[in-house]
Amino acid sequence: MLTDALVTHTCGGPFAYQQVQLDDDLRPDECLVLIRASGVCHTDLLFSRESSMPDLFPAVLGHEGTGTVVKVGSQVTRVKPGSNVILCFTSCGECKYCVRKQTPYCDLWFQYNFGIGRLDGTKSSFARHAVVSERGLVPVPEEAVARGWHTLAPLGCGVMTGAGAMLNVLQPAAHSNVVVAGVGAVGMSALMALGMLPEDSRPKRVIAIDVQPARLQLAKRYGATHGVNGKLRPNLMDVLMHITKGEGVDGAIDTTGNIHVLEGLVHSAARKGKVVSVGVGHLEAKVPIAPFESVLAGLSYVGCNQGDAYPQDFLPLLLRASAEGKFPYDDLIRTYPAREMQVAADDMLQGRTLKPCYHTQCRAFVDSGRNTGVRCSRCNRTYCLKHRMQEDHDCKNVRLFLHVEAERSTASAKFPEAKLFFNCDWTVGRMLDEAAKRLQVANLNNMAQTEEQRLRIYHVEGGRLLEFGEKLQTCLQSGNTVVLLRGVGPAQQDG
Ligand SMILES: [Zn+2]
Ligand SMILES: [Zn+2]
Ligand SMILES: [Zn+2]
Ligand SMILES: [Zn+2]
Incomplete structure (x- = not known):
């Protein structure tokens, strides 16, 4: 035919x-x-x-x-x-x-x-x-x-692989620390699958790792409590031990196939920790695992194909959860007519991602032709049409409450940290000066000649470095965590 x-x-x-x-x-x-x-x-x-x-x-x-x-x-x-x-x-x-x-x-x-x-x-x-x-x-x-x-x-394929890796293979315990490395379609499906677990048996920390700030922001909407930008914070073990307060990671799913990432996940695993490989990078790549370390820690490293799923049983389960609102995987689907396949392919290869409305309870996206975003002139964030007015979103925060941390200077030192209030009209630069003073971190920014000496502010939830000129109210929310880092800049704005 x-x-x-x-x-x-x-x-x-x-x-x-x-x-x-x-x-x-x-x-x-x-x-x-x-x-x-x-x-x-x-x-x-x-x-x-x-x-x-x-x-x-x-x-x-x-x-x-x-x-x-x-x-x-x-x-x-x-x-x-x-x-x-x-x-x-x-x-x-x-x-x-x-x-x-x-x-x-x-x-x-x-x-x-x-x-x-x-x-x-x-x-x-x-x-x-x-x-x-x-x-x-x-x-x-x-x-x-x-x-x-x-x-x-x-x-x-992709959705089943991600959700299956989480539910069939990782099977996270209540109050554990979980990592998903790479939050494209597969990683995001893994995150969302946590919503299918009963509320009292979900992990307490869910850390998303990616190199795109927009994806990390999206990951937060679907269950991530922390975002780590792997490009800006390449020492994954340090970052993960920091976020988990030294407990380590109980379960990690890697969708990247990147050996550097896998190595970081293996080294930050908690005792009885599990690292699950879903993504494949170079076909001849090897994961370095030391028998001594894995014996002492009771470490498991497992691969999984197609989420270890039996599709005839697993897909109906996902469809039911999605109908009940517990697994909103379809939020992230972009559609193109078949004749525009090339556009779809190019978007995907360039990693163009969806940008959400800033309102925390809103599920709308603001980057598509059908749905233009509106930038609020007061708080300078982008909202969908429904949430564009000041009274329709959380616009009036005057004082911001932040967890501020600095990276330890030696392996034995403690992480200096404090809970501090800042005026949301302040710039990031001014907040940095104040935070460095309070945490007693040497601040040479006013005389620093090179980027190595300069302190920068890393926003954990947003997964990016903030620029000195940004206003706090445009990039931070009360309760967020920021980290003082030296020699990691310059900041890059997401597009
Ligand atoms: Zn596929
Ligand atoms: Zn067979
Ligand atoms: Zn506003
Ligand atoms: Zn909205």
Whole structure:
């Protein structure tokens, strides 16, 4: 049959929307699915640029999708024509892992899931139709479809991976310290999954690590209590021990695959701590773990594929939690028409992220064409239209109450810290002078010639260095934590 698809003709080439021939002669276990929406995963963009496999192209990529079954093979029993489904990875159904519902570790996982759809569009979601094995489908109820097809597409891959890593693998204990390194789609799903735990059994500290301030701000909205900007604070172990007051991290999920980050997580693990790898960086990279350290600490290092999830059980669980408002993963979905695939790909590769309204209870975003933000002239923060007026947001804070800390000067010294009040009209520079005096930290800023000697203010919740000229009321809120750091600047504004 003829169908439409987004075709990548050459490595690194653009996505072209065109007609292709699809072989719809179904094998007994296969279904023909009409694709209603497709998610864009980093893997697709990596493959579209993969130069080591010239035979790959032309190709139809895409593996996060959702749609309606239109035709089924002779032995299909779980779905029928008309069933609405989410596409996910598939498996053999017969090996010992499949029998135990550990399908991400199926004997034939690679053969089934690393083949790319050829021009005929088989198994690829960047097409109008796809041919998929019954075992790669999860039926979804009508209520879920009613909330929009686009909300279902990313569930079968990135969202499942993040939420599964948290709930199935990390399984954080009550009052523990948890870290999520890298808060893109996968890391954010891991954070949000904490909302599915009963309130009294959630971790007490949830620390997000990323290099983008906007993402760290967003992470706070979805459960992070602290944000660490890895670019500005490269000594992760120091930072994490500092935030956890020396307790260490009980559970960490790494979505970055960055060895430097993993090393920091391993070294800041608490006794009986667990470090979970979800992201893969360079294929030949190694995590340095010392047997001595791990024996004494009872450390676990585990990898996990697809969130260790059995999608046919796990996705309905996520959909229910989302309908109950406990797992708002769909807040973060951006939609593009299929013909604008290139725009979506570019946005993603450049890490353009959503910017939230500053109102803490608001879920609106203010950076899209549909929803322009308004900057309040008094408090200088950006709000959605509904919260733009001074009386509609917390605008009148005159005095700010801050936790101020300084980094210890030697390994044995204590962290100097104090709880201080500042006038919110003050600039960051003035607050820094006052804070340094109160904490008795040497302050050479007025005569410092080089950045090494200069003190800077790091905003923990915002995950960035503040500029000396910024007004406190525009960048801080009462109860926030700031840290005096030397030799880490200059500050960078997020865009
Ligand atoms: Zn994916
Ligand atoms: Zn299997
Ligand atoms: Zn205001
Ligand atoms: Zn708002």
